[in-house]
Amino acid sequence: MNVEHYTEAQLRTAVVTAIRAPSLLNSQPWRFRLHAGGIEVRVDPDRELPATDPAGWGARLACGAAVFNLRLALAAAGVPARVRVRPYPTDPRVVARLTPDQPRPPTPRERDLFAAVPRRHSNRAPFWPDPVPADARWRLVEAARAEGAWLELVIGAGPVNAVAEIARSAHRVLDRDPAYSAEQRAWIRAEQAQDGVPTAAAASSSGEIHDLLPQRNFGGRDRAPGRDFEPEPLVAVLGSVGDTAADQITAGQALQRVLLTATDAGLAASMMSQPIEVPGAREQLRLALGRFGVPQMVLRVGYGQPGWPTPRRDPATVIDPPTDGQRVEAIHGKRVSS
Structure with missing residues (x-):
């Protein structure tokens, strides 16, 4: 029928x-x-x-x-x-x-x-050191491809450090903008709110200078001085062929398929948009990957302590x-x- x-x-x-x-x-x-x-x-x-x-x-x-x-x-x-x-x-x-x-x-x-x-949610806490198996990595790459996008897994200390430096640099640029910082703070919410970022969902109140990847300040608890947030994360970059509005919408569908594929595989994930939000950093990221297309989101993927989804309206x-x-x-x- x-x-x-x-x-x-x-x-x-x-x-x-x-x-x-x-x-x-x-x-x-x-x-x-x-x-x-x-x-x-x-x-x-x-x-x-x-x-x-x-x-x-x-x-x-x-x-x-x-x-x-x-x-x-x-x-x-x-x-x-x-x-x-x-x-x-x-x-x-x-x-x-x-x-x-x-x-x-x-x-x-x-x-x-x-x-x-x-069950899917952004897990901003440190991931465990357990490596993501090859089969799960392949499924993530295929999930992006199924939606007309691509997912580049950043493998090796050199490439990961290069992406991390781009992310940290972008984070510093954004953090110097008073309007940006004010807008970030304005969306921090109490636990019963229906939107915004609950303080309990934050990783820690601030990163340390030796952390590999930058963390936004959403008002979480401080961690012990000198403790690395996450020394060896699996970093992935989701991208699209172009950067038109339609490409971005398509990339959003691919992003969700990748995130749900990770959740189905028992993996945790969170997103780092700082390298995408700063145009110069985004171009550096594209050149560092050495592939055709436009980066749309940076992800960290791994195994971690189960959390809970943020609220919805x-x-x-x-x-x-x-x-x-x-x-x-x-x-x-x-x-x-x-």
């Missing part, structure tokens, strides 16, 4: 999963609505980060991750979606439109990734009323099969 349109009930159910996507400072910059039988995902203009994300790259990446979660939820319900990225040339805030595809049961991989959604507050009628604009953009 063909499904011609999604229902409000299907949207509400799927949004519960969609909002578990990651976002800069847990700002949750997305909105959802039904329109002409499809589901639209839009950037929320009220949740922009003018100092941290002035060009909107982070919001598009986050909304792309939400699109991937939405795809998983619909597939798990037996009503998979066809996806068009940036469907309306005259409305760039709509990052994607999902319309019903041929109904089918979810694949085993879709079931596994869907089950991982509520009530799904009902991110769903807009459905609209009637058909848009007159031609629908363009990249199609992504579920």
